[in-house]
Amino acid sequence: xxxxxxxxxxxxxxxxxxxxxxxxxxxxxxxxxxxxxxxxxxxxxxxxxxxxxxxxxxxxxxxxxxxxxxxxxxxxxxxxxxxxxxxxxxxxxxxxxxxxxxxxxxxxxxxxxxxxxxxxxxxxxxxxxxxxxxxxxxxxxxxxxxxxxxxxxxxxxxxxxxxxxxxxxxxxxxxxxxxxxxxxxxxxxxxxxxxxxxxxxxxxxxxxxxxxxxxxxxxxxxxxxxxxxxxxxxxxxxxxxxxxxxxxxxxxxxxxxxxxxxxxxxxxxxxxxxxxxxxxxxxxxxxxxxxxxxxxxxxxxxxxxxxxxxxxxxxxxxxxxxxxxxxxxxxxxxxxxxxxxxxxxxxxxxxxxxxxxxxxxx
Amino acid sequence: xxxxxxxxxxxxxxxxxxxxxxxxxxxxxxxxxxxxxxxxxxxxxxxxxxxxxxxxxxxxxxxxxxxxxxxxxxxxxxxxxxxxxxxxxxxxxxxxxxxxxxxxxxxxxxxxxxxxxxxxxxxxxxxxxxxxxxxxxxxxxxxxxxxxxxxxxxxxxxxxxxxxxxxxxxxxxxxxxxxxxxxxxxxxxxxxxxxxxxxxxxxxxxxxxxxxxxxxxxxxxxxxxxxxxxxxxxxxxxxxxxxxxxxxxxxxxxxxxxxxxxxxxxxxxxxxxxxxxxxxxxxxx
Numbered sequence: 001x002x003x004x005x006x007x008x009x010x011x012x013x014x015x016x017x018x019x020x021x022x023x024x025x026x027x028x029x030x031x032x033x034x035x036x037x038x039x040x041x042x043x044x045x046x047x048x049x050x051x052x053x054x055x056x057x058x059x060x061x062x063x064x065x066x067x068x069x070x071x072x073x074x075x076x077x078x079x080x081x082x083x084x085x086x087x088x089x090x091x092x093x094x095x096x097x098x099x100x101x102x103x104x105x106x107x108x109x110x111x112x113x114x115x116x117x118x119x120x121x122x123x124x125x126x127x128x129x130x131x132x133x134x135x136x137x138x139x140x141x142x143x144x145x146x147x148x149x150x151x152x153x154x155x156x157x158x159x160x161x162x163x164x165x166x167x168x169x170x171x172x173x174x175x176x177x178x179x180x181x182x183x184x185x186x187x188x189x190x191x192x193x194x195x196x197x198x199x200x201x202x203x204x205x206x207x208x209x210x211x212x213x214x215x216x217x218x219x220x221x222x223x224x225x226x227x228x229x230x231x232x233x234x235x236x237x238x239x240x241x242x243x244x245x246x247x248x249x250x251x252x253x254x255x256x257x258x259x260x261x262x263x264x265x266x267x268x269x270x271x272x273x274x275x276x277x278x279x280x281x282x283x284x285x286x287x288x289x290x291x292x293x294x295x296x297x298x299x300x301x302x303x304x305x306x307x308x309x310x311x312x313x314x315x316x317x318x319x320x321x322x323x324x325x326x327x328x329x330x331x332x333x334x335x336x337x338x339x340x341x342x343x344x345x346x347x348x349x350x351x352x353x354x355x356x357x358x359x360x361x362x
Numbered sequence: 363x364x365x366x367x368x369x370x371x372x373x374x375x376x377x378x379x380x381x382x383x384x385x386x387x388x389x390x391x392x393x394x395x396x397x398x399x400x401x402x403x404x405x406x407x408x409x410x411x412x413x414x415x416x417x418x419x420x421x422x423x424x425x426x427x428x429x430x431x432x433x434x435x436x437x438x439x440x441x442x443x444x445x446x447x448x449x450x451x452x453x454x455x456x457x458x459x460x461x462x463x464x465x466x467x468x469x470x471x472x473x474x475x476x477x478x479x480x481x482x483x484x485x486x487x488x489x490x491x492x493x494x495x496x497x498x499x500x501x502x503x504x505x506x507x508x509x510x511x512x513x514x515x516x517x518x519x520x521x522x523x524x525x526x527x528x529x530x531x532x533x534x535x536x537x538x539x540x541x542x543x544x545x546x547x548x549x550x551x552x553x554x555x556x557x558x559x560x561x562x563x564x565x566x567x568x569x570x571x572x573x574x575x576x577x578x579x580x581x582x583x584x585x586x587x588x589x590x591x592x593x594x595x596x597x598x599x600x601x602x603x604x605x606x607x608x609x610x611x612x613x614x615x616x617x618x619x620x621x622x623x624x625x626x627x628x629x630x631x632x633x634x635x636x637x638x639x640x641x642x643x644x645x646x647x
Contacts, residue, residue, distance in 0.1 A: 007646070059424070077448070077450050078452055079453050081457070122627075125631065126627050126631040129631065129634040131449075133393060133449040133450075134585070134630065136393065136395070136453045137581055137582075137585055137626075138626070138627065140395070140578065140624065141626055141627065144575075144578060144619045146619070147624035148619040148620050149616075149620055152614075265457060265461045268454065268457060272454060272458075302572060310470075311468065311469050313468060314464075314465045314466070314467070314468030315465065316465065317461050317462065317465025318462055318466060319465075320458070320461045320462075320465070321458045321459060321460075321461040321463070321465060322458075323466075324454065324455070324458030324462075325440055325462065326453045328440075328444070328451060328454050328458060329444065329455070
């Protein structure tokens with residue numbers, strides 16, 4: 001252990017590829033911020049009302065889905081319009097398992113994740129021979145195929161609008177109230193975020209980016225394009241279906257209408273607004289887009305404007321559209337880039353750029 | 363007989379939308395995912411103007427003008443700034459435009475389901491079967507427009523310039539072709555054609571936000587035929603219409619979408635460039 005440490009210190013600095021490398025880079029100030037963040041996150045349920053805790057929980061679920069989508073669309077540059085389909089696969093797998101077999105939560109979660117991987121593989125196979133452009137349409141087609149299949153399933157087999165799911169049981173403890181759910185989701189979302197950060201730095205994540213940048217060049221460097229594309233589809237679809245399953249358990253019901261194209265585009269808006277290819281961006285975008293409808297409600301109430309429910313949903317669509325187009329045109333790197341710029345401005349003031357030796361360390 | 367007419371009607375609407383997609387793709391290499399939304403919002407405009415008592419010979423130009431203005435605005439405001447960027451940027455931007463238009467549709471028209479009245483009254487007897495006037499409008503309108511597009515593309519000077527730009531943007535720019543203008547014309551034309559498709563769709567079916575599905579089916583048609591082939595778009599539209607009609611007749615409407623998806627995945631797996639599309643030239647490092 002000690003010998004390894006000494007050895008590492010003597011070697012020239014390499015790309016930090018593991019989370020431990022990242023933590024080694026932390027200095028006093030970072031630990032303070034991290035600690036403050038952790039305390040605030042743990043104290044959060046005591047500070048806010050049930051309503052806002054519920055919204056936080058929805059955001060945490062959205063974070064997991066957005067992280068998955070951002071790996072696929074931001075890092076591997078494969079535009080996926082099938083986000084709602086993969087969430088639905090997760091939700092419906094769990095719903096069908098508990099409805100037909102009465103299986104426990106953890107088993108359903110595993111099955112839902114595996115089903116997501118299976119469907120990811122199905123979409124990935126045609127995409128192996130296609131340009132990145134075509135993936136958008138195969139995933140869009142998957143969306144309509146999957147939602148139609150679930151509509152048929154609900155009408156023919158369940159004979160109801162949706163499937164009710166019992167809350168998860170851990171021994172005698174039932175995960176039902178918002179506060180326990182919050183801690184549970186916070187734990188899992190943190191693990192997902194750390195996992196995604198690690199994945200981006202791993203050989204797999206770097207291969208995805210390489211293949212996205214130039215297929216021919218990366219295959220000349222010995223990267224198997226087929227394996228890279230299959231792995232990115234399977235892994236991110238598993239993650240998204242995992243989030244879909246948790247979401248279904250959180251809502252306690254799976255319906256077909258919930259997983260519409262609007263949802264898929266909302267997730268795209270999250271990663272575009274947050275920042276393509278950035279995990280921080282996924283988190284920021286997920287929170288912002290989940291909060292947006294509630295924020296808009298507050299704003300309308302505050303402004304004393306009364307409009308019909310239909311118009312409000314239309315307004316949401318318009319806002320999504322404006323956000324997507326606006327960020328695509330004016331700030332393609334999203335909020336993560338804005339955040340970086342603002343932070344640098346304040347941290348470096350009165351200077352404009354980082355000193356060179358610090359730059360090298362980071 | 364009636365079945366054949368129905369299939370040809372559906373195919374006509376899909377062919378128009380698919381041709382619009384192909385026109386846009388050939389010139390600007392952008393996949394317009396907002397085509398269905400634009401067609402339906404034009405249909406809404408048509409429904410509102412005819413509902414307000416405007417005769418058809420005024421309502422149709424207003425509808426087409428809506429399409430043209432939408433095309434020009436979208437091209438100038440969103441597509442020109444990202445010209446030459448990676449196709450991913452283009453797709454995402456059109457997704458944004460699509461959801462934006464969907465929202466406008468809901469706010470402006472309440473997202474209600476409406477119908478268009480047919481401009482002509484009497485039923486006509488065709489080959490021993492009584493055929494409603496709306497069928498003739500849809501059939502004649504759609505396939506007439508398809509013919510016009512083909513003629514425009516292959517026998518007009520602008521069509522020639524458009525083919526040149528789709529062959530090689532750099533070379534055409536070097537030969538003095540105003541690429542910006544040609545791509546703009548392609549967008550406007552594609553959306554005028556989309557407006558026609560929306561109007562004709564309104565003649566034979568209900569107009570609602572769910573009707574934007576015709577855009578997805580047209581995308582599938584264009585992909586099956588090959589994204590850069592006019593012939594492919596027409597063949598693809600006929601295929602999609604037949605498959606959709608037969609599955610709806612045999613099973614039910616939900617299965618039509620599943621069948622189309624499976625069909626497209628199979629075609630794309632074995633012929634990624636579609637039935638009539640050009641095989642993409644080799645990429646070089």
